Amino acid sequence: MKATYDALCKHGYSDLTIQRIGNEFPKSKSLLYHHYDSKDELLLDFLEFMLDELEGQMPAYRDGSADEHIADIVDRTFAFGNTENNPHFTQALLELRTQAAHDEDYREYFTRSDQFVRKHIAHTIRSGIEQGVFQEVDPQETAALFQIVFVGTMTQRVTSDDDDVLREGRAMFDQCLRARLLRPE
Amino acid sequence: MKATYDALCKHGYSDLTIQRIGNEFPKSKSLLYHHYDSKDELLLDFLEFMLDELEGQMPAYRDGSADEHIADIVDRTFAFGNTENNPHFTQALLELRTQAAHDEDYREYFTRSDQFVRKHIAHTIRSGIEQGVFQEVDPQETAALFQIVFVGTMTQRVTSDDDDVLREGRAMFDQCLRARLLRPE
Known part of the structure; x- marks a missing residue:
């Protein structure tokens, strides 16, 4: 999986071949x-692996206050592809996502992965309401807006040179969440 | 330009060739x-033509109340690629936008087109503040969030089968705008 990640970062989706993934692979290339007939088969397995990792990380969030967790999600959304992630990987991920426009298997994967993330955010919102920190x-609906903002920041970051958009857009998103989500103190 | 639009809708970006655009072209193919050495040259001209059209439409909006105009922009953002546009065209447009991840010319174009749209929305917001309808x-910052939500809905629509996301996300976005942007009556 490390080999796939490295090859994706290096070549992007369109120039990727199984051969090139093999070049990053220290062990038996044969x-x-x-095992794989096409690069898409391998990439779908790679995406599946990433989703498993994500699912594994999520239970750690179950504890703690919902407002801190939501603040963390906003941080990650707007930082995605910036510092913590490799920008080339974010590019490649958008290319993979764009395949979903005409490939049923990719669309099925991203639909499922979006639903997992939304379910997790909706759960956090529900906890926050119970804890009395959210309105x-x-x-x-709140989780759906997070989902749209997340794919929006990813697309914007890798397809435009205008870095202000993410910083400024985040400032307004924070204000909106404060106005609509957080309980007035 | 009609021929390019039709060919894009039919074949998408990756399967498009100048030949295939020529097939949609009623007049002299030669x-x-x-005129064009590559399909990208032609497509960049096509995008430029669309931006000119958009710029031509915008002055019509200068009159009228800012809150109605913003409501119209929200409508168009969430309807984009649904009813008024051809869904295949929205797919193709996301594919073109994804090219910006590794093609300087596409990135330059989308940066410029984003900046035009943001400038127009910021102008509308400013008018609304002057008219006393916006806070x-x-x-x-407000225009930047609109930009992120716009590319987010486009990406989400063509890469996921989950139609609820756009409907539900819009409901929350409307609430956020009501809470933060509109002046309480």
Whole structure:
């Protein structure tokens, strides 16, 4: 999986070949070629692996206050592809996502992965309402807006040179959440 | 330009060739082949034509109340690629936008087109503040959030089968704008 990640960062989606993933692979390349018929098969397995990792990290968030957790999610959303992630990986991820426009398997994967993330955010919102830190918003609707803002920041970051958009857009998103989500103190 | 639009809708970006655009072209194909060396050259001209059209439409909005105009922009943002636009065209547009991840010319174009749209929205916000219908928000920051939500809905629509996201996300975005942007009556 490390080999796939490295090859994706280096070549992007369109110039990627199983051969090039093999070049990053320290062990038997024949094993790799034997196992996968196409790069898409391999990439879908790679995405699946990432989703498993994400699912594994999520339970750690179950404890703690919902408002801190939501602040953390906003941080990660707007930092995505900036510091903590490799920008080339974010590019490649958008290219993979764009494949979903005409490939059923990619669309099925991203639909499922979006639903997992939304479910997790909706759960956090619900906890926040129970903890009394959030107003009585609809958890599903709030999670859906987070989802749109997340894919929006990813697309914006790798397809435009205008870095102010993310910084300024975040400032307004924070204000909106404060106005609609957080309970006035 | 009609031929380029039709060919893009039919074949998407990756399967597009100048030949295929020529097939949609009623007049002299040799003219087309003579004029463009690559499909990207032609597509960048096509995008430029669309931006000119958009710029031409914008002055019509200068009159009228800012809150109605913003409501119209929200409508168009969430309807984009649904009813008024051809969904295949929205797919193709995301593919073109994704090219900006590794092509300087596309990135330059989308940066410029984003800046035009943001400038127009910031102008509308400023008018609304002057008209007394909007609260004292930062026009640039508000326009930046609209930009992120716009590319987010476009990406989400064509890469995921989950139609609820756009409907639900819009409900929360409307609430956020009501809470932060609109002046309480």
